[in-house]
Amino acid sequence: MASTTEKPTDPEFRSEPPPAAPASIVDFFQADIALRFLLFASSLVAIVVIVTSQQTDEASHKLVEFKDSPAFIYFVTAFSVTGLYSILTALASISVLPRPDLKLKFLLHFIFWDTLILGIVASATGAAGGVSYLALKGNDHLNWNEVCNVYDKFCRYLAGSLASALFGSVVAVLLLWLSATSIHSRIPK
Protein backbone atom coordinates (compact mmCIF):
# COMPACT_ATOMS: atom_id res chain seq x y z
CA MET A 1 0.00 0.00 0.00
CA ALA A 2 2.59 2.54 1.13
CA SER A 3 5.85 2.80 -0.73
CA THR A 4 8.47 4.69 1.23
CA THR A 5 10.53 5.66 -1.77
CA GLU A 6 8.32 8.69 -2.23
CA LYS A 7 7.78 11.52 0.20
CA PRO A 8 10.44 10.54 2.74
CA THR A 9 9.91 13.83 4.52
CA ASP A 10 6.35 12.98 5.46
CA PRO A 11 6.42 11.58 9.04
CA GLU A 12 3.18 9.65 8.56
CA PHE A 13 4.65 7.69 5.69
CA ARG A 14 7.73 6.71 7.67
CA SER A 15 5.80 5.24 10.56
CA GLU A 16 4.55 2.35 8.42
CA PRO A 17 6.68 -0.80 7.90
CA PRO A 18 8.86 -0.18 4.84
CA PRO A 19 9.31 -2.86 2.16
CA ALA A 20 12.54 -4.76 2.77
CA ALA A 21 15.31 -3.98 0.27
CA PRO A 22 13.08 -2.81 -2.61
CA ALA A 23 16.00 -2.44 -5.03
CA SER A 24 17.09 -6.11 -4.89
CA ILE A 25 13.50 -7.33 -5.08
CA VAL A 26 13.01 -5.35 -8.27
CA ASP A 27 16.08 -7.08 -9.70
CA PHE A 28 14.65 -10.48 -8.78
CA PHE A 29 11.40 -9.60 -10.51
CA GLN A 30 13.14 -8.45 -13.65
CA ALA A 31 14.99 -11.77 -13.85
CA ASP A 32 11.69 -13.50 -13.08
CA ILE A 33 9.99 -11.77 -16.01
CA ALA A 34 12.87 -12.64 -18.33
CA LEU A 35 12.72 -16.31 -17.30
CA ARG A 36 8.95 -16.43 -17.81
CA PHE A 37 9.33 -15.10 -21.34
CA LEU A 38 12.05 -17.69 -21.95
CA LEU A 39 9.68 -20.40 -20.70
CA PHE A 40 6.97 -19.08 -23.01
CA ALA A 41 9.36 -19.04 -25.97
CA SER A 42 10.61 -22.58 -25.36
CA SER A 43 7.03 -23.86 -24.92
CA LEU A 44 6.00 -22.21 -28.17
CA VAL A 45 8.97 -23.62 -30.07
CA ALA A 46 8.41 -27.12 -28.62
CA ILE A 47 4.73 -27.06 -29.66
CA VAL A 48 5.25 -25.59 -33.14
CA VAL A 49 8.06 -27.99 -33.96
CA ILE A 50 6.23 -31.14 -32.83
CA VAL A 51 2.95 -30.09 -34.48
CA THR A 52 4.71 -29.57 -37.82
CA SER A 53 6.60 -32.88 -37.61
CA GLN A 54 4.19 -34.97 -39.70
CA GLN A 55 5.78 -37.00 -42.47
CA THR A 56 4.46 -39.39 -45.13
CA ASP A 57 6.49 -42.46 -45.99
CA GLU A 58 6.95 -42.38 -49.76
CA ALA A 59 7.01 -46.16 -50.09
CA SER A 60 3.91 -47.06 -48.04
CA HIS A 61 2.15 -43.64 -48.22
CA LYS A 62 1.60 -43.88 -44.49
CA LEU A 63 1.47 -40.63 -42.53
CA VAL A 64 2.90 -40.26 -39.02
CA GLU A 65 2.23 -37.22 -36.86
CA PHE A 66 2.33 -36.34 -33.20
CA LYS A 67 -1.34 -37.27 -32.75
CA ASP A 68 -0.45 -40.92 -33.31
CA SER A 69 0.97 -41.24 -29.80
CA PRO A 70 -0.81 -40.33 -26.55
CA ALA A 71 2.57 -39.36 -25.08
CA PHE A 72 3.00 -36.66 -27.73
CA ILE A 73 -0.57 -35.45 -27.27
CA TYR A 74 0.14 -35.10 -23.54
CA PHE A 75 3.36 -33.28 -24.45
CA VAL A 76 1.52 -30.72 -26.61
CA THR A 77 -1.21 -30.26 -23.99
CA ALA A 78 1.30 -29.80 -21.18
CA PHE A 79 3.35 -27.22 -23.07
CA SER A 80 0.21 -25.38 -24.19
CA VAL A 81 -0.75 -25.02 -20.54
CA THR A 82 2.82 -24.00 -19.67
CA GLY A 83 2.99 -21.43 -22.46
CA LEU A 84 -0.30 -19.87 -21.40
CA TYR A 85 0.72 -19.93 -17.76
CA SER A 86 4.12 -18.37 -18.41
CA ILE A 87 2.75 -15.49 -20.46
CA LEU A 88 0.03 -14.79 -17.88
CA THR A 89 2.47 -14.86 -14.96
CA ALA A 90 4.96 -12.72 -16.92
CA LEU A 91 2.23 -10.10 -17.31
CA ALA A 92 1.39 -10.47 -13.61
CA SER A 93 5.08 -9.98 -12.77
CA ILE A 94 5.20 -6.86 -14.92
CA SER A 95 2.01 -5.49 -13.37
CA VAL A 96 3.43 -5.94 -9.87
CA LEU A 97 6.72 -4.13 -10.65
CA PRO A 98 5.46 -0.73 -9.44
CA ARG A 99 3.75 -2.27 -6.39
CA PRO A 100 6.48 -3.49 -3.97
CA ASP A 101 3.88 -4.17 -1.27
CA LEU A 102 2.24 -6.90 -3.38
CA LYS A 103 5.43 -8.67 -4.42
CA LEU A 104 5.68 -10.94 -1.41
CA LYS A 105 2.17 -12.29 -1.92
CA PHE A 106 2.88 -12.86 -5.62
CA LEU A 107 6.14 -14.68 -4.84
CA LEU A 108 4.45 -17.26 -2.66
CA HIS A 109 1.74 -17.88 -5.27
CA PHE A 110 4.38 -18.13 -7.97
CA ILE A 111 6.27 -20.81 -6.02
CA PHE A 112 3.07 -22.83 -5.58
CA TRP A 113 2.09 -22.75 -9.26
CA ASP A 114 5.65 -22.98 -10.61
CA THR A 115 6.03 -26.24 -8.68
CA LEU A 116 3.03 -27.72 -10.47
CA ILE A 117 4.25 -26.42 -13.84
CA LEU A 118 7.68 -27.96 -13.24
CA GLY A 119 6.02 -31.32 -12.51
CA ILE A 120 3.89 -31.09 -15.67
CA VAL A 121 6.77 -29.97 -17.90
CA ALA A 122 9.22 -32.57 -16.58
CA SER A 123 6.75 -35.45 -16.86
CA ALA A 124 5.72 -34.41 -20.39
CA THR A 125 9.35 -34.17 -21.47
CA GLY A 126 10.02 -37.57 -19.91
CA ALA A 127 7.02 -39.22 -21.58
CA ALA A 128 7.79 -37.79 -25.03
CA GLY A 129 11.49 -38.56 -24.57
CA GLY A 130 10.78 -42.17 -23.63
CA VAL A 131 8.61 -42.75 -26.70
CA SER A 132 11.02 -40.84 -28.99
CA TYR A 133 13.89 -43.00 -27.82
CA LEU A 134 11.85 -46.06 -28.78
CA ALA A 135 11.21 -44.52 -32.21
CA LEU A 136 14.95 -43.98 -32.61
CA LYS A 137 16.25 -47.29 -31.30
CA GLY A 138 13.29 -49.63 -31.20
CA ASN A 139 13.20 -52.43 -28.62
CA ASP A 140 14.18 -55.95 -29.59
CA HIS A 141 12.91 -57.52 -26.38
CA LEU A 142 9.39 -56.23 -26.96
CA ASN A 143 9.52 -56.56 -30.78
CA TRP A 144 9.15 -52.84 -31.36
CA ASN A 145 10.94 -51.82 -34.54
CA GLU A 146 12.68 -48.48 -34.89
CA VAL A 147 10.82 -46.02 -37.11
CA CYS A 148 13.34 -43.21 -37.46
CA ASN A 149 15.05 -44.96 -40.39
CA VAL A 150 11.81 -44.49 -42.33
CA TYR A 151 10.47 -41.28 -40.81
CA ASP A 152 13.68 -39.26 -40.60
CA LYS A 153 12.10 -35.80 -40.74
CA PHE A 154 9.55 -36.77 -38.06
CA CYS A 155 12.36 -37.85 -35.73
CA ARG A 156 14.50 -34.77 -36.40
CA TYR A 157 11.54 -32.57 -35.52
CA LEU A 158 10.90 -34.66 -32.40
CA ALA A 159 14.51 -34.17 -31.30
CA GLY A 160 14.25 -30.41 -31.83
CA SER A 161 11.02 -30.21 -29.92
CA LEU A 162 12.47 -32.26 -27.06
CA ALA A 163 15.57 -30.04 -26.89
CA SER A 164 13.33 -26.99 -26.51
CA ALA A 165 11.25 -28.82 -23.91
CA LEU A 166 14.34 -29.75 -21.93
CA PHE A 167 15.43 -26.13 -22.00
CA GLY A 168 11.96 -25.16 -20.74
CA SER A 169 12.30 -27.64 -17.86
CA VAL A 170 15.61 -26.06 -16.85
CA VAL A 171 13.98 -22.62 -16.96
CA ALA A 172 11.17 -23.90 -14.71
CA VAL A 173 13.78 -25.10 -12.20
CA LEU A 174 15.55 -21.71 -12.36
CA LEU A 175 12.23 -19.91 -11.78
CA LEU A 176 11.69 -21.85 -8.56
CA TRP A 177 15.27 -21.23 -7.43
CA LEU A 178 14.90 -17.52 -8.13
CA SER A 179 11.63 -17.28 -6.20
CA ALA A 180 13.15 -19.17 -3.27
CA THR A 181 16.21 -16.89 -3.22
CA SER A 182 14.01 -13.84 -3.55
CA ILE A 183 11.69 -14.82 -0.70
CA HIS A 184 14.70 -15.81 1.40
CA SER A 185 16.30 -12.39 0.87
CA ARG A 186 13.32 -10.74 2.54
CA ILE A 187 13.89 -12.49 5.86
CA PRO A 188 15.76 -10.25 8.30
CA LYS A 189 19.12 -11.72 9.33
Add this chain to the structure above:
Amino acid sequence: MASTTEKPTDPEFRSEPPPAAPASIVDFFQADIALRFLLFASSLVAIVVIVTSQQTDEASHKLVEFKDSPAFIYFVTAFSVTGLYSILTALASISVLPRPDLKLKFLLHFIFWDTLILGIVASATGAAGGVSYLALKGNDHLNWNEVCNVYDKFCRYLAGSLASALFGSVVAVLLLWLSATSIHSRIPK
Protein backbone atom coordinates in the same frame (compact mmCIF):
# COMPACT_ATOMS: atom_id res chain seq x y z
CA MET B 1 14.09 -7.15 13.24
CA ALA B 2 13.03 -7.52 16.87
CA SER B 3 9.83 -9.27 17.82
CA THR B 4 8.59 -7.97 21.13
CA THR B 5 6.28 -10.85 22.03
CA GLU B 6 8.81 -12.61 24.31
CA LYS B 7 10.33 -11.23 27.49
CA PRO B 8 9.41 -7.64 26.89
CA THR B 9 10.80 -6.77 30.32
CA ASP B 10 14.36 -7.82 29.55
CA PRO B 11 16.10 -5.08 27.58
CA GLU B 12 19.02 -7.31 26.54
CA PHE B 13 16.73 -9.85 24.92
CA ARG B 14 15.09 -7.20 22.82
CA SER B 15 18.35 -6.11 21.24
CA GLU B 16 19.08 -9.54 19.73
CA PRO B 17 17.13 -10.86 16.75
CA PRO B 18 14.97 -13.68 18.16
CA PRO B 19 13.96 -16.69 16.07
CA ALA B 20 10.63 -15.86 14.47
CA ALA B 21 7.74 -18.00 15.72
CA PRO B 22 9.79 -21.08 16.75
CA ALA B 23 6.73 -23.17 17.59
CA SER B 24 5.21 -23.04 14.12
CA ILE B 25 8.59 -23.74 12.49
CA VAL B 26 8.92 -26.94 14.53
CA ASP B 27 5.53 -28.02 13.24
CA PHE B 28 6.64 -27.38 9.67
CA PHE B 29 9.74 -29.47 10.22
CA GLN B 30 7.78 -32.36 11.69
CA ALA B 31 5.54 -32.41 8.62
CA ASP B 32 8.67 -32.09 6.48
CA ILE B 33 10.21 -35.17 8.13
CA ALA B 34 6.99 -37.15 7.69
CA LEU B 35 6.82 -36.22 3.99
CA ARG B 36 10.45 -37.20 3.45
CA PHE B 37 9.83 -40.63 4.96
CA LEU B 38 6.76 -40.96 2.72
CA LEU B 39 8.92 -40.08 -0.29
CA PHE B 40 11.47 -42.68 0.79
CA ALA B 41 8.79 -45.32 1.22
CA SER B 42 7.20 -44.65 -2.16
CA SER B 43 10.62 -44.67 -3.89
CA LEU B 44 11.46 -47.98 -2.24
CA VAL B 45 8.13 -49.54 -3.22
CA ALA B 46 8.45 -48.26 -6.81
CA ILE B 47 11.95 -49.74 -7.14
CA VAL B 48 11.21 -53.09 -5.49
CA VAL B 49 8.05 -53.64 -7.52
CA ILE B 50 9.62 -52.81 -10.90
CA VAL B 51 12.78 -54.81 -10.16
CA THR B 52 10.70 -57.91 -9.32
CA SER B 53 8.49 -57.54 -12.39
CA GLN B 54 10.36 -59.94 -14.67
CA GLN B 55 8.24 -62.56 -16.40
CA THR B 56 8.94 -65.41 -18.82
CA ASP B 57 6.47 -66.09 -21.60
CA GLU B 58 5.57 -69.79 -21.33
CA ALA B 59 5.03 -70.19 -25.07
CA SER B 60 8.22 -68.55 -26.39
CA HIS B 61 10.34 -68.84 -23.20
CA LYS B 62 11.29 -65.22 -23.65
CA LEU B 63 12.04 -63.22 -20.50
CA VAL B 64 11.07 -59.56 -20.10
CA GLU B 65 12.36 -57.42 -17.26
CA PHE B 66 12.80 -53.75 -16.51
CA LYS B 67 16.36 -53.77 -17.88
CA ASP B 68 14.98 -54.32 -21.38
CA SER B 69 13.93 -50.68 -21.64
CA PRO B 70 16.19 -47.64 -21.08
CA ALA B 71 13.14 -45.74 -19.78
CA PHE B 72 12.73 -48.25 -16.93
CA ILE B 73 16.47 -48.19 -16.18
CA TYR B 74 16.22 -44.40 -15.88
CA PHE B 75 13.16 -44.88 -13.67
CA VAL B 76 15.03 -47.18 -11.27
CA THR B 77 18.09 -44.89 -11.23
CA ALA B 78 15.98 -41.78 -10.58
CA PHE B 79 14.07 -43.37 -7.72
CA SER B 80 17.26 -44.81 -6.21
CA VAL B 81 18.67 -41.27 -6.10
CA THR B 82 15.37 -39.97 -4.72
CA GLY B 83 15.19 -42.66 -2.04
CA LEU B 84 18.75 -41.98 -0.92
CA TYR B 85 18.16 -38.22 -1.01
CA SER B 86 14.91 -38.42 0.95
CA ILE B 87 16.37 -40.55 3.75
CA LEU B 88 19.45 -38.30 4.03
CA THR B 89 17.36 -35.12 4.14
CA ALA B 90 14.95 -36.71 6.61
CA LEU B 91 17.92 -37.34 8.92
CA ALA B 92 19.13 -33.78 8.31
CA SER B 93 15.66 -32.49 9.19
CA ILE B 94 15.68 -34.53 12.40
CA SER B 95 19.16 -33.33 13.32
CA VAL B 96 18.13 -29.71 12.91
CA LEU B 97 15.02 -30.01 15.10
CA PRO B 98 16.83 -28.86 18.29
CA ARG B 99 18.68 -26.06 16.43
CA PRO B 100 16.14 -23.38 15.45
CA ASP B 101 18.97 -21.07 14.36
CA LEU B 102 19.97 -23.43 11.53
CA LYS B 103 16.49 -24.11 10.21
CA LEU B 104 16.32 -21.16 7.87
CA LYS B 105 19.55 -22.13 6.12
CA PHE B 106 18.34 -25.73 5.81
CA LEU B 107 14.99 -24.62 4.37
CA LEU B 108 16.60 -22.73 1.50
CA HIS B 109 18.87 -25.67 0.67
CA PHE B 110 15.91 -28.03 0.85
CA ILE B 111 13.97 -25.92 -1.66
CA PHE B 112 16.92 -25.94 -4.07
CA TRP B 113 17.46 -29.70 -3.95
CA ASP B 114 13.76 -30.61 -3.71
CA THR B 115 13.22 -28.73 -6.98
CA LEU B 116 15.80 -30.91 -8.73
CA ILE B 117 14.35 -34.06 -7.18
CA LEU B 118 10.85 -33.11 -8.32
CA GLY B 119 12.18 -32.66 -11.87
CA ILE B 120 13.92 -36.05 -11.77
CA VAL B 121 10.96 -37.89 -10.25
CA ALA B 122 8.38 -36.35 -12.59
CA SER B 123 10.44 -36.99 -15.72
CA ALA B 124 11.18 -40.60 -14.68
CA THR B 125 7.49 -41.22 -13.98
CA GLY B 126 6.61 -39.68 -17.33
CA ALA B 127 9.17 -41.73 -19.24
CA ALA B 128 8.19 -45.02 -17.61
CA GLY B 129 4.51 -44.15 -17.96
CA GLY B 130 4.86 -43.40 -21.66
CA VAL B 131 6.59 -46.71 -22.37
CA SER B 132 4.19 -48.65 -20.12
CA TYR B 133 1.23 -47.19 -21.97
CA LEU B 134 2.75 -48.48 -25.21
CA ALA B 135 3.17 -51.91 -23.62
CA LEU B 136 -0.48 -51.84 -22.63
CA LYS B 137 -2.03 -50.47 -25.82
CA GLY B 138 0.64 -50.78 -28.49
CA ASN B 139 0.68 -48.29 -31.37
CA ASP B 140 -0.83 -49.22 -34.73
CA HIS B 141 0.63 -46.22 -36.54
CA LEU B 142 4.19 -47.19 -35.63
CA ASN B 143 3.57 -50.97 -35.80
CA TRP B 144 4.32 -51.52 -32.14
CA ASN B 145 2.31 -54.43 -30.81
CA GLU B 146 0.94 -54.48 -27.26
CA VAL B 147 2.80 -56.85 -24.97
CA CYS B 148 0.62 -56.83 -21.86
CA ASN B 149 -1.63 -59.55 -23.28
CA VAL B 150 1.40 -61.89 -23.13
CA TYR B 151 3.28 -60.46 -20.15
CA ASP B 152 0.38 -59.82 -17.80
CA LYS B 153 2.35 -60.08 -14.54
CA PHE B 154 5.04 -57.72 -15.90
CA CYS B 155 2.41 -55.12 -16.74
CA ARG B 156 0.60 -55.45 -13.43
CA TYR B 157 3.87 -54.85 -11.60
CA LEU B 158 4.63 -51.89 -13.85
CA ALA B 159 1.27 -50.37 -12.99
CA GLY B 160 1.90 -50.83 -9.28
CA SER B 161 5.35 -49.29 -9.52
CA LEU B 162 3.99 -46.34 -11.49
CA ALA B 163 1.24 -45.75 -8.95
CA SER B 164 3.84 -45.57 -6.19
CA ALA B 165 5.99 -43.28 -8.35
CA LEU B 166 3.05 -40.96 -8.99
CA PHE B 167 2.41 -40.82 -5.25
CA GLY B 168 6.09 -39.96 -4.74
CA SER B 169 5.80 -37.12 -7.28
CA VAL B 170 2.85 -35.68 -5.37
CA VAL B 171 4.87 -35.91 -2.14
CA ALA B 172 7.75 -34.03 -3.82
CA VAL B 173 5.32 -31.26 -4.79
CA LEU B 174 3.95 -31.13 -1.23
CA LEU B 175 7.53 -30.90 0.15
CA LEU B 176 8.20 -27.82 -1.96
CA TRP B 177 4.87 -26.25 -0.98
CA LEU B 178 5.60 -26.89 2.69
CA SER B 179 9.08 -25.36 2.49
CA ALA B 180 7.72 -22.31 0.66
CA THR B 181 4.98 -21.83 3.27
CA SER B 182 7.49 -22.35 6.06
CA ILE B 183 9.99 -19.83 4.68
CA HIS B 184 7.16 -17.40 3.97
CA SER B 185 5.92 -17.63 7.56
CA ARG B 186 9.27 -16.27 8.78
CA ILE B 187 8.89 -12.96 6.98
CA PRO B 188 7.63 -10.26 9.33
CA LYS B 189 4.29 -8.85 8.25
